Amino acid sequence: MTTEVRYRRVLLKVSGEALMGSQGFGIDVAVADRIAADIAEARALGVEISIVIGGGNIFRGVAVASKGGDRVTGDHMGMLGTVINALALRTSLIKMGVETIVLSAIAMPEICESFSQRTALAHQAAGRVVIFAGGTGNPFFTTDSAGALRAAEMGATALFKATQVDGIYSADPKHDPDAERYDRLTHDAVLQKGLAVMDVAAVALARENHIPIVVFSIHEKGEFARILSGGGRATIVTD
Secondary structure (H helix, E strand, O other), X not given: OOOOOOOOEEEEEEOHHHHHOOOOOOOOHHHHHHHHHHHHHHHOOOOEEEEEEOOOOOOOHHHHHHOOOOHHHHHHHHHHHHHHHHHHHHHXXXXXXXXXXXXXXXXXXXXXXXXXXXXXXXXXXXXXXXXXXXXXXXXXXXXXXXXXXXXXXXXXXXXXXXXXXXXXXOOOOOOOOOOOEEOEEEHHHHHHHOOOOOOHHHHHHHHHOOOOEEEEEOOOOOHHHHHHOOOOOOEEEEO
């Protein structure tokens, strides 16, 4: 028996930094386990879940370019970081009895399966959580863009963006106490106001495919399931 939920099929975008916890680098296993528990709780509601994870806790491709290096090589290094994170999150989910598969946009068959829409949909239909690694597989695109792209390919009815705060603000609330918080916005308003919750390409892709973006705090235990059940605190971006 499934609970009535707002969205039946969602893509969750998790930053690599979320896995660091209070560390300055890498993966805090306790944090990965807590995020996995939130995902398991949401899945228990009968929601189909796929995930795109970033790699900023391990490497950022733009860091290479900013110091005069080759951006393409840097982005490839960042993609490898997302694979490490995807495997870590899969490990945490498997420990909780959640059947999970990692699909990479870059072929590495000894480590995980390669991405195709057909394969991803088949795994999701079989009841598995699907984690997408390797971004879009192309340089110059962020994992936010990968999140919007995979959400469209999977037929997701919402793109959940897990962030450091409980929604979208006019400025960083950690630095500006007068920052305005928004409960609802349109895709166009996010782009026009230059709100930096996701990059322009990701928001535009979500807009073109009429996919709502739900922005919430990754640090609030159980918030993912609460929002899916009609509660919680988030900013919802729609047409």
